[in-house]
Amino acid sequence: MSELSKNQLLDAYRMMRTIRDFEVRVHDEFAKGGIPGFVHLYAGEEASATGICMHLNDEDRIASTHRGHGHCIAKGVDVMGMMAEIYGKETGTCKGKGGSMHIADLDRGMLGANGIVGGGPPLICGVGLAHKMRGTDGVGIAFFGDGASNQGTTLEAMNLATVWNLPCIFVVENNGYAETTSSEWSVSCDSYADRAAGFGMPGTTCDGHDFFAVYETAGEAIKRARSGGGPSFIEVKLNRYYGHFEGDSQTYRGDNEVEKIKAEKDCLMLFRKRVTEANLLDASEMDAIDKEVAELIDESVKKAEAAAEPSVDTLLTDVYVSY
Amino acid sequence: MSELSKNQLLDAYRMMRTIRDFEVRVHDEFAKGGIPGFVHLYAGEEASATGICMHLNDEDRIASTHRGHGHCIAKGVDVMGMMAEIYGKETGTCKGKGGSMHIADLDRGMLGANGIVGGGPPLICGVGLAHKMRGTDGVGIAFFGDGASNQGTTLEAMNLATVWNLPCIFVVENNGYAETTSSEWSVSCDSYADRAAGFGMPGTTCDGHDFFAVYETAGEAIKRARSGGGPSFIEVKLNRYYGHFEGDSQTYRGDNEVEKIKAEKDCLMLFRKRVTEANLLDASEMDAIDKEVAELIDESVKKAEAAAEPSVDTLLTDVYVSY
Amino acid sequence: MARKITYQQAVNEALDQEMARDPSVIVMGEDVVGGQGSPGEMDAWGGVLGVTKGLYAKHGDRIMDTPITESGYIGAAVGAATCGMRPVAELMFIDFMGVCLDQIFNQAGKFKYMFGGKAETPVVIRAMYGAGFRAAAQHSQCLYSVFTHFPGIKVVLPSTPYDVKGLLIQSIRDNDPVMFLEHKMLYTLEGEVPEEPYTIPFGEANLVREGGDVTIVGFGRMVHLAAEVADKLAKEGISCDVIDPRTTSPLDEETILESIENTGRLVVVDESNPRCSMASDIAELAATKAFSSLKAAIQTVTAPHVPTPFAASLEDAYIPSVDQIEAAVRKVLK
């Protein structure tokens, strides 16, 4: 915690707050009927994306999932473009062609949300490989869920990363569920450290409600990767606040499950507590950020609503570079 | 060793000898140009198929690989039909339609050699599932190589078998190579027991040159599976005597690598030594088997050569049950 | 036959009745029950859109959730089918075929032939397909053309609740591997469906509209658009045969050819991307086997050769429309 400067702490808080407000707002607007398609929200999991991406620069790349908004924001993708993309507008990050499940910004090192569970990990081996071949110290990070941790593509990527000794980190965001299915049931290993060992890499578990725990765990793995030490596996234990996707009635969850987590372990609450108790930040500084972020998100929705849908002329563009 | 009756020991020897002679003969006939296509020989690995399949009956099913002749013979597939199939004749097990890589005989519980590396393990979950749903004590055994142990399909099957608690055994026949590539290099775990642990099942390694070691290790796993104890993983360490496929120059292998193994660890030699030293069988009894097997293989080649190629009328049959 | 149920209910009912009839029928897929290992309710979802809801209460462990492991559980379904079970595995979206195709096309589809006739693999794979849900490029594809290309696989594309029930029961009783593809935009469509079980044979097209001027062949959801166009043009005195092949493999060539021989004019409506598609396939059929009857260039109406876009404006332009179909019909009549 102490290694982070005040500005970095403010950045971390702003990042988490931005993700939270973005997601809460998308939830509300979806309920009102303004947003089309499948939308999977990251609210509750903010400390994971933030704690990990704080270590990264634009050359480092991440691969994300269907639940990608948080990773995008943490990796520096423009919030205005993201909101417009989720609304399917021409001002969106992907000109409205991708939508929530396909937001990407390669300039920011964001290789895409992904509609295919397990789609990202093999791609991240390629990112690691490119860095390795070029002799840079860049890394690739694959975010994926507990459900995705059983997908063959994910498992293959883990083996390959070790065999090729790639600068890749495999981050399983274990939120306890894949859709309705418990990770206690679907993941056959006793602990993810065992699974990591089965692929020859170190595996650590950290508390995903605690930004600092994530930040430190990721820092070590990323440092090792940057210096040629090869891949690592990190389990981040956390919880999602909303349903699997918007519209999910969540009857598979325990009574008051989410309320309890919110009250006891909310990552923003815990962060505030830690930094104010340690006198690192003032509550008022964070309140100011809250206000700025609220305005930003508000503006993003207004702009997205006001923006035009993509012109039908663009239906056939952007598919091949040359044809 | 002692739990095996004399007849069982003779059967085991006959099985291994049959596989060996079959493969040596296919090697020779391929070299002479009589056999078409890709042929992968199992010579050297006989104790594995034999030690495992000795525990099985026709209701138990195995899934095999491109290197499938040994598994077929050990599971009771007719040698005459197999040889004819390898020659592409109408008298073949698959009427000449499958060839070496696709010999199957479901009545004998042999679910097919497989041209796809990693094709078998998911299928074996289905075998285990069928037994479980019907309440029988049957098991499914997936044989696969060290190379196949890195394929996503294999890894998924392992997770699924544990999650569903299936009566399935995953047998990696680690012969040190996938084509030219060393398993030391391609398999990321320190030991296969680690990988098994990563999928929540017990993993054991045994010496695949030693029929008795394989037999005992498999026996325990199969017993556990039959009684509802779930899946197991077995690594059988062994060596192949010929190239990856017929025609392989094998320059990737060490000097005299195969000669040394043949001299020191040949499974037939070790078996003979053990059973004669322990006075369980007479050398003359095994000599008699050698002679019978030699005649059988000889006859199989003669019959295969003499048999007709499938009639062109059969090109369009056997594809749908009804259409 | 007055009872009306939805396309989605017809799927559920067919599964329910076949599970009741035959103990070897089992159902599996991701969250097809829902809540496995979770603290709340079992049967929490009954599939991502609730299609299998309630089957767990009736059939218990014969309907099974799976981890996210399509190669694993679809392979398991295929393997169990070779043991005499009749598994119905749900591949949630057909777009996910890329992570499990081998078990379908190289294993299930080839066993019988490779093994010289000595295997039967009565597995059904149900999957959602089609655009219109604003689900973008990886959750909106058709892909039935790809499965139709593969020998050894049967491909079923029901367009109505009635066809869903009859064809799904047929699929389950059929002894070959079947891809049973459900258009996600049709789930709420209502139609008359008998309560008792019945089958519709494969390879028998449905003549949805009869008329002698133009033959329109459509697939899945496109059948409804084609019928709409036919009804509109009927008022102008232009009469169309609208043919719903119902299964693309096997294909009822006869009904299609007979119609073309009568009309001499063919429009094919296929929501797929155009290259090597069912639109191509039907056009080829006509141009090779009914050429002498053809009076005009064949017209195809398909999605363009691009991925499915997300934005409403683009997705609406991507999907073949009633207007495009009407224009195509007018064109073949010129």
Add this chain to the structure above:
Amino acid sequence: MARKITYQQAVNEALDQEMARDPSVIVMGEDVVGGQGSPGEMDAWGGVLGVTKGLYAKHGDRIMDTPITESGYIGAAVGAATCGMRPVAELMFIDFMGVCLDQIFNQAGKFKYMFGGKAETPVVIRAMYGAGFRAAAQHSQCLYSVFTHFPGIKVVLPSTPYDVKGLLIQSIRDNDPVMFLEHKMLYTLEGEVPEEPYTIPFGEANLVREGGDVTIVGFGRMVHLAAEVADKLAKEGISCDVIDPRTTSPLDEETILESIENTGRLVVVDESNPRCSMASDIAELAATKAFSSLKAAIQTVTAPHVPTPFAASLEDAYIPSVDQIEAAVRKVLK
């Protein structure tokens, strides 16, 4: 231009020259070097049929063996391509697409579109295809029709050593994902190939034979069979255009349509299974865009709708033959 090399050597030379020219070109696949971690020689195989032999000696770690993990390393190639590398990944046999298709069709092929134009994925996937090797159902398929169906993927089918070199260099320099498919029975074919690097643009067909009576469109190895038939019939005064499209996506529609407009008669020769195939695709092209020129029913010559059999007698009957092509040409002339 007198130097002759084989189809296989042309692959090797194109890879060698592009690796020398551009450090971002890397090559990967199972045993494409050979002997990784093994006690004997490195570069022991150079690919299962020796096609990449010698590249390791010249380019060292830029040619890489992989574990058997097609989703893993093909995905890695795709990911590296988005980082500006130009990976050439070998999928040993195209039949193995079933274990890695997602990374090709849903990832590489869709990135540019889904991301609103902001991604380039210059990856090449080389794979062997085709029957004739007695390799049976899982090692003999064509499958290019399937890749042609997918938007965002280019598909290249060279038929000669000259085309191999020019098209492979083009594929590597091209900024889109390319499936580069090599017919395993053509590896030993010799032909004149310039030593210096050159490119052949995509979407430009090769008019292999010129003649005004019949248009024959063939793919890959079928081009040679079609040319043989054309030569034979030329002696009888029947003259054929033989067109090798060289790439199926993009397709040179113009050359094909021009020829059909001239001849009015079309035979398509495609080694694929017939349904939703390139044979269908070309037939559709003619029937929709050159209908008024057609004087006879289109003929297609393809493999039957069954898996590839092993036995020599059956496999020979499975593959389209010179006799079948000749019969088809005579038929369109009737």
